[in-house]
Amino acid sequence: MTRTRTIATAVFFLLAATAAAGQFDGQWAGDMKMPAGKKAEQEARVIPVSMTFTADGAVLKGTVKDTAGKKAQPLEIQNGKIEGDKIYFQTTQKTKRGDQTIRWEGTLQGGELKMSRQGRGRRSGTEFTLKRVS
Numbered sequence: 329m330t331r332t333r334t335i336a337t338a339v340f341f342l343l344a345a346t347a348a349a350g351q352f353d354g355q356w357a358g359d360m361k362m363p364a365g366k367k368a369e370q371e372a373r374v375i376p377v378s379m380t381f382t383a384d385g386a387v388l389k390g391t392v393k394d395t396a397g398k399k400a401q402p403l404e405i406q407n408g409k410i411e412g413d414k415i416y417f418q419t420t421q422k423t424k425r426g427d428q429t430i431r432w433e434g435t436l437q438g439g440e441l442k443m444s445r446q447g448r449g450r451r452s453g454t455e456f457t458l459k460r461v462s
Contacts, residue, residue: 350383351383351413351436352381352383352388352410352415352436352441353381353382353383354380354381354460354461354462355378355379355380355381355460355461355462356378356379356380356381356441356458356459356460356461357376357377357378357379357458357459357461358376358377358443358456358457358458358459359374359375359376359377359456360374360375360376360377360394360445360454360456361373361374361375361454361456362374362375362454363454375394375395376394376395377392377393377394377395377456377458378392378393378394378461379391379392379393379458381405381415383410386409386410386411387408387409387410388405388408388409388410388415388416388417389405389408390404390405390408391403391404391405392405392419392432403419403420403421404419405417405418405419406418406419406420413435413436413437414433414434414435414436415432415433415434415435415441416431416432416433416434417431417432418430418431418432419432428447429447430445430446430447431445431446431447431453432444432445432446434458439459439460440457440458440459441457441458441459441460442455442457443455443456443457443458444456
């Protein structure tokens with residue numbers, strides 16, 4: 329009896345984790361406000377960003393695309409993980425100064441994904457909201 333209960337409990341938690349992970353699947357989009365540059369004449373920019381997620385259990389896969397650069401390409405999600413209603417991952421992009429790794433975090437709140445993005449050497453991150461597109 330105890331063994332059956334243990335197996336049933338394990339199956340329940342596995343199914344619950346899988347269902348929770350699937351809530352991130354699909355395409356999400358929104359606008360990210362980037363702070364002004366160091367030059368006085370530069371103003372803050374609004375950059376459209378889209379993310380496509382696929383959950384594989386507690387592992388998050390997918391891509392991130394923004395239109396910040398002239399040659400913006402989708403960036404593959406690396407080290408993606410899902411913990412309940414939160415996601416964590418990194419992307420790496422090539423820049424003139426070498427590879428730049430960006431850390432991303434998100435929390436699902438009422439059908440929206442509250443995201444933050446933090447680049448190398450930055451004390452504070454950029455926060456923005458994504459909405460499900462499909």
